[in-house]
Amino acid sequence: NADLFASASKDATPKKEPKFDQTATEKAADFANSRFMTPKDQVLSEYDKWADTYEEDSIGKLGFASPKVCVDTFVEFCQPEGRKVLDVGAGTGVLAQMITQRGRNAETFDGMDLSPKMLQHLIKKGIYQEVKAHDMSVYPWPFPSNHYDGLMCNGVLIYVDDSTCLYEFVRVTKPGGICVIMFRHDGYPDYEATDKELRAAGKWELIHKTPDMRNFDNMEYDRDEDVWFNQWVFRVLEQSA
Secondary structure (H helix, E strand, O other), rough: OOOHHHHHHHHHHOOOOEOOOOOOOOHHHHHHHHHOOOOOHHHHHHHHHHHHHHHHHHHHHOEEOOOHHHHHHHHHHHHOOOEEEEEEEOOOOOHHHHHHOOOOOEEEEEEEEOOHHHHHHHOOOOOOOOOEEOOOOOOOOOOOOOOOEEEEEEEOOOHHHOOOHHHHHHHHEEEEEEEEEEEEEEOHOOOOOOOOHHHHHOOEOOOOOOOOOEEEEEOOHHHOOOOOOEEEEEEOOOOOO
16 A cells, blocks of 8 residues: 555654754753653753753753743733732743843742752842742642732643643632743643633633744754644633632
C-alpha cells in the first residue's frame, strides 16, 4: 500500500536537532533540546542548577517570548496599581520586574515557586513581599482565600500533573479578580476538562485568549516540534469558602 509506505517513510525521517545560540550554557541546551519537557521528578533539581544563568539563557539566548506577552496581557486586564498580585511559579521574578520597569507597580507582589535557588534571585530584586517555596500541586497553597486581585502564571503548568490546581487559582483570587495563565498547546489538553468544569460551575469565565505564538523566538525547531502558547485570561466569579 503506497499510502502506508509513505507514512512509514515520513515517520522514519530523523528529527532535526533544534538550533539555538550556542553561547547558551550547557543547562540551557539541555532544556532547549527537550523542548522544556523536563521529567517532573527532576524539575526542582534542574531549575536549582539553572538558577544563576536562567534569565540570560532563557530570555537573552533562547528568546523566551511568553513572559512579555504575559505581562502585556496582565496589565491590560488587571491594572496593577493598588492591587494585590500573586505570581505562581515566579522563578527569578521576571514578571514583576517587567511590570515595574514600565513604571507600573502593585500594592503587593507575592510569589511562589518550587525552586529555592530561583527564589533567591527573585528576593534580590526587592520587588516581592511574601515569597514561598512551595509545590503548586500540594494543597492548599500557603495563601489566604479571596485575597488577590490578580494572578500571573507563565511557563509552569507544563510541569504540573494535577489539573485540579486550577481550583487553587480560583480559591486565592477575589471575586472579580483576574488570572492570566499561559498554556502551551501541548499542555492545555491536560487541563481542558478541569477548566471547563470550573466554567460550567460558574467559578470563573474565560474573557480573553491571546493569538497563537511561538515561545522561543531565537530557536529553530522542526515544524511539528515547535513550542506554541496562548495567554488565557479568566475572571473569577465566585467567592471561595
